[in-house]
Amino acid sequence: MLQALAPRFNQRITFALTGGEYLSDVTVTLNPERGVELLKARTHGPFIYFRMPPGRYRIAAQAGHVIEHRWVNVPVKGGIDTRFYWPEPNRHGVVSSL
Template sequence: MRIVDRPILRTSLGIALLFGAHTALSQPLPEPVSRDGMLFVTGGVGIDEAKAFQAAAPRYSLRLTFATPSGSYLSDVDVTVATDAGRPMLHARTDGPFLFIMLPAGRYRIVVNRGGADVNRLVTVPPRGGVQLNVLMPDTPVSTAARRCPRCSASAEP
């Protein structure tokens, strides 16, 4: 019977425990969703989930991040992805600052809204790899009700 060298055994055991502890503590990526024929995942709230998104990023061809000019990350952002010709491909609302989508190569129109004016971007998804799009939105969304309510506008005037 052969005896394993103790330093090697201790090192192997330490690495296994360290890897197991890291895996147990790491936040899994939210389950991808298939809608309108597109596979996507949204989230990224908290440090662990944000790290999980960073690790998964290479698997998605379009990676969107939503933030304010002051650097705050945003959630509950409405996103529409359409072909360059205008054919809608996906409508989704984010559950965090990240929205990662598996799209075929091509040119797409991204329309983002958070209760104010639309933010429009054109993006080209390459045949290999992917593209990161950082979308800056106003710090405070404009309430749709406030924009449409004449009585609300009149009460704001002196």
């Protein structure tokens, strides 16, 4: 059902572990390239969808002690999918190579 709604949104984000398991309880912060924070939210599931003006945005996603950042360009038409993967979000200070 959620997949059927996805085309209505122009920015779709998925959160998962590198092993393939979906991840929830991720803190997401959304900032335009120039400007103040637009959103800070905590997910209740592995997906969060937005409908937002076209432009360049910085997305920060925090799972456990690990924060990942992505720059995305939201197009005028269509949408984009952004995925965040963590090796193990609760292993603070651990460096892994992929």
